[in-house]
Amino acid sequence: xxxxxxxxxxxxxxxxxxxxxxxxxxxxxxxxxxxxxxxxxxxxxxxxxxxxxxxxxxxxxxxxxxxxxxxxxxxxxxxxxxxxxxxxxxxxxxxxxxxxxxxxxxxxxxxx
Amino acid sequence: xxxxxxxxxxxxxxxxxxxxxxxxxxxxxxxxxxxxxxxxxxxxxxxxxxxxxxxxxxxxxxxxxxxxxxxxxxxxxxxxxxxxxxxxxxxxxxxxxxxxxxxxxxxxxxxxxxx
Numbered sequence: 001x002x003x004x005x006x007x008x009x010x011x012x013x014x015x016x017x018x019x020x021x022x023x024x025x026x027x028x029x030x031x032x033x034x035x036x037x038x039x040x041x042x043x044x045x046x047x048x049x050x051x052x053x054x055x056x057x058x059x060x061x062x063x064x065x066x067x068x069x070x071x072x073x074x075x076x077x078x079x080x081x082x083x084x085x086x087x088x089x090x091x092x093x094x095x096x097x098x099x100x101x102x103x104x105x106x107x108x109x110x111x112x
Numbered sequence: 113x114x115x116x117x118x119x120x121x122x123x124x125x126x127x128x129x130x131x132x133x134x135x136x137x138x139x140x141x142x143x144x145x146x147x148x149x150x151x152x153x154x155x156x157x158x159x160x161x162x163x164x165x166x167x168x169x170x171x172x173x174x175x176x177x178x179x180x181x182x183x184x185x186x187x188x189x190x191x192x193x194x195x196x197x198x199x200x201x202x203x204x205x206x207x208x209x210x211x212x213x214x215x216x217x218x219x220x221x222x223x224x225x226x227x
Binding site: 031032034036041042043044045046049089091093095098099100101102103104105 | 116145154155156157167168169170202204211212213215216217218219220221
């Protein structure tokens with residue numbers, strides 16, 4: 001069964017600290033893996049999109065890694081800010097099934 | 113450049129009714145895809161339209177349908193509404209490559225409440 005699992009479900013960190021969010025998937029074959037940030041009540045915003053051959057991709061303070069062999073991805077947030085408080089969603093594009101499969105998300109709260 | 117626009121933003125319907133949601137993509141984007149987001153199931157892919165043709169489809173019943181017009185604007189329809197259809201419905205547009213391979217630009221969503 002094609003699945004995308006994210007951990008932790010929720011996370012609280014202090015402003016200025018770093019954190020890492022995890023995404024494990026069983027989708028095979030896949031076209032790409034994406035990370036989105038979704039503020040409460042808003043639509044998701046793309047952070048990174050990585051294809052099978054890419055290991056690392058950065059977008060400002062956000063760095064995503066992909067290990068296609070172990071089917072794992074991580075999103076590292078550096079020097080967190082209050083505005084990083086949001087849900088972070090991992091999405092895998094399932095090549096053979098012609099659809100996107102979403103993880104349940106990690107809810108991050110950054111406290112001052 | 114204007115973003116993805118969804119209307120209405122909020123609506124309330126009763127069981128058995130039908131609803132139509134509208135999405136205007138970013139200018140020049142030919143792909144429009146729809147998603148349902150609920151607290152229990154999270155985000156789920158409904159379907160994608162590209163150049164007025166449905167290209168990909170998720171695992172939703174036939175009560176969920178859509179269409180795309182020649183100007184790339186899209187509508188989504190849900191018939192015979194059920195309580196479980198209460199959700200945030202998101203629309204996203206993509207440049208040439210489409211939803212599965214290209215970047216998605218989401219609208220703010222239409223929040224549907226079914227009573």
